[in-house]
Amino acid sequence: MEWMVPVNDILNEKITKLNYTLIPPGFHGDVRSVRVMQDSLSKLIDNLGEQSATAQGLNKVITTAEKLRNSPTHILYLLKDFKAKGGKGDVIGLLKVGHKHLFLFDERDKVCEVEPLCVLDFYVVPDRQRHGYGKLLFDHMLLDLETTAEKLAIDGPSPKMEQFLRKNYGVDKLMHQKNNFAVSPQFFAAVPEISKSGRITPVASPAVGRFAAHKPLSAIATVIHGGGTAAYQETTNGTTSASGNPDAGTNGADIKPEQPETNAHINDKNEHIDETEDITAVEKDGKETELADLQKSPERPSTLKVEPVSESPAPVLSPAGSSISRRDSQLTDRGYFDVKFYHNKLW
Numbered sequence: 001m002e003w004m005v006p007v008n009d010i011l012n013e014k015i016t017k018l019n020y021t022l023i024p025p026g027f028h029g030d031v032r033s034v035r036v037m038q039d040s041l042s043k044l045i046d047n048l049g050e051q052s053a054t055a056q057g058l059n060k061v062i063t064t065a066e067k068l069r070n071s072p073t074h075i076l077y078l079l080k081d082f083k084a085k086g087g088k089g090d091v092i093g094l095l096k097v098g099h100k101h102l103f104l105f106d107e108r109d110k111v112c113e114v115e116p117l118c119v120l121d122f123y124v125v126p127d128r129q130r131h132g133y134g135k136l137l138f139d140h141m142l143l144d145l146e147t148t149a150e151k152l153a154i155d156g157p158s159p160k161m162e163q164f165l166r167k168n169y170g171v172d173k174l175m176h177q178k179n180n181f182a183v184s185p186q187f188f189a190a191v192p193e194i195s196k197s198g199r200i201t202p203v204a205s206p207a208v209g210r211f212a213a214h215k216p217l218s219a220i221a222t223v224i225h226g227g228g229t230a231a232y233q234e235t236t237n238g239t240t241s242a243s244g245n246p247d248a249g250t251n252g253a254d255i256k257p258e259q260p261e262t263n264a265h266i267n268d269k270n271e272h273i274d275e276t277e278d279i280t281a282v283e284k285d286g287k288e289t290e291l292a293d294l295q296k297s298p299e300r301p302s303t304l305k306v307e308p309v310s311e312s313p314a315p316v317l318s319p320a321g322s323s324i325s326r327r328d329s330q331l332t333d334r335g336y337f338d339v340k341f342y343h344n345k346l347w
């Protein structure tokens with residue numbers, strides 16, 4: 001298969017470690033060369049992924065360049081042959097690993113919550129199998145990530161994978177789980193559970209800005225949430241005092257204890273009371289006089305003198321035909337205002 005860029009120009013090492021950036025270590029170039037390199041590398045990864053899925057009898061492809069871009073925690077190892085294709089080089093194997101959050105059952109059917117390193121895809125082209133290339137690639141991964149075969153969880157291992165682990169790493173059998181993963185019997189002794197691993201809980205960062213400002217004590221918050229021994233009491237000046245003494249003063253000063261009264265104090269009080277009563281009596285008499293003047297009823301209209309109406313020109317007939325003027329019709333024969341002055345006198 002012809003590529004836009006030779007493999008030896010893209011991958012400098014025999015085993016190349018790739019992450020989601022799809023930029024091999026040691027590659028240098030401008031923006032255009034990086035884009036051309038990534039396009040060629042993506043086609044290379046997609047081709048190997050399709051071959052791996054076909055060899056394992058899977059319905060979908062596990063390894064693609066797009067999936068690797070969207071998985072920051074996954075790592076892809078590529079094994080190449082420098083002499084292939086007339087010295088241009090070719091990729092002959094791949095190994096993809098990554099951490100997964102899993103719930104696994106041990107030999108006693110106990111559920112263990114773990115997050116191990118998982119083998120997600122492992123493939124070597126058919127004409128290079130049984131030549132030690134697979135073990136070379138697998139050993140490089142174990143050495144690079146500082147782990148062992150017993151600590152790995154295998155995603156959907158094929159019979160060839162189980163035979164490979166038994167022959168090269170002494171894993172006689174795998175414990176298959178309901179989530180399609182498989183682990184060795186020594187896995188649970190080698191990999192600690194998440195709840196027992198002593199994982200450090202993230203510490204909340206200190207508040208900054210306005211959130212770090214001092215907050216005044218709130219009496220309502222103290223009542224709702226409790227805490228504190230202070231008792232809040234209303235005072236005469238509209239403020240509250242926080243004091244354990246219920247007799248706290250209105251202006252922040254404590255009330256002095258009352259002293260026993262003497263005979264001199266009692267006499268002074270009696271004289272003050274007598275003077276107050278005299279002043280109150282005088283004020284009361286003045287108020288009663290003013291009230292009597294206000295309660296005098298004014299003269300009744302019947303006592304008022306009614307003067308005759310001055311002569312006026314001939315009256316003008318009203319629209320209703322009455323010869324009585326509107327002004328005269330407002331008064332009765334006795335001089336009172338007639339509430340029916342808008343009507344004609346028909347009686």
